[in-house]
Amino acid sequence: MWHRLIFASIRNSLPYVRFKSAKKAIQRAIKLPRYLGSEYRCPICGVGLRAFKPIWRSHTRKVEQFGYVYRHAELETFNREAFSCPKCDASDRDRLMAIFLDGVLPSLTKSGGIRLTDFAPTDPLSRKISRNPSIEYRTADLYRIDVQDRIDLTDISYPDESTDIFICSHMFEHIPMTAKRCGSSTYFEARRIRTGAGADRRRRR
Numbered sequence: 001m002w003h004r005l006i007f008a009s010i011r012n013s014l015p016y017v018r019f020k021s022a023k024k025a026i027q028r029a030i031k032l033p034r035y036l037g038s039e040y041r042c043p044i045c046g047v048g049l050r051a052f053k054p055i056w057r058s059h060t061r062k063v064e065q066f067g068y069v070y071r072h073a074e075l076e077t078f079n080r081e082a083f084s085c086p087k088c089d090a091s092d093r094d095r096l097m098a099i100f101l102d103g104v105l106p107s108l109t110k111s112g113g114i115r116l117t118d119f120a121p122t123d124p125l126s127r128k129i130s131r132n133p134s135i136e137y138r139t140a141d142l143y144r145i146d147v148q149d150r151i152d153l154t155d156i157s158y159p160d161e162s163t164d165i166f167i168c169s170h171m172f173e174h175i176p177m178t179a180k181r182c183g184s185s186t187y188f189e190a191r192r193i194r195t196g197a198g199a200d201r202r203r204r205r
């Protein structure tokens with residue numbers, strides 16, 4: 001029993017999380033040459049590729065074994081055949097977000113720096129955003145230990161209008177329905193912390 005607790009505490013420690021991340025980066029670097037080419041470019045790390053990596057094999061095996069709640073054609077940003085970047089590990093969802101941010105950030109940062117909060121950040125997108133000197137970037141999550149702020153999306157501890165942009169992708173489906181319906185709902189909380197969201201704050205009251 002005690003050895004399980006020790007192992008669990010090691011697995012949940014920041015050094016272990018960082019070690020695992022570094023190990024995966026080395027494994028990707030070793031396999032990268034087989035993907036290099038000029039047909040595609042990753043919008044996050046900029047590498048030229050002949051193909052992105054397909055989804056991991058165990059996912060495909062489990063879908064075949066248990067089925068999937070949605071048909072593949074119904075999914076958005078879940079390209080199983082071209083899922084992740086072999087260099088930076090960005091998923092197709094990360095890459096789409098990066099293209100969107102590349103389009104809107106230049107005009108938003110033209111007149112000065114902006115504050116961007118990323119809920120449940122992914123490493124590739126996080127690294128890209130962190131490199132932008134015009135962005136005051138914060139990361140937040142309810143459970144993860146490798147973020148700056150421990151945040152419950154149904155009761156966010158940030159003050160009103162404390163961020164200019166927030167990223168909250170594929171999060172709402174994880175919020176219990178009771179929390180979605182209560183007064184301090186995730187939607188209003190997220191709107192409350194964003195600058196220029198006064199109309200929504202009035203509705204909340």
Ligand SMILES: [Zn+2]
Binds near residue numbers: 089
């Ligand atoms: Zn990449």
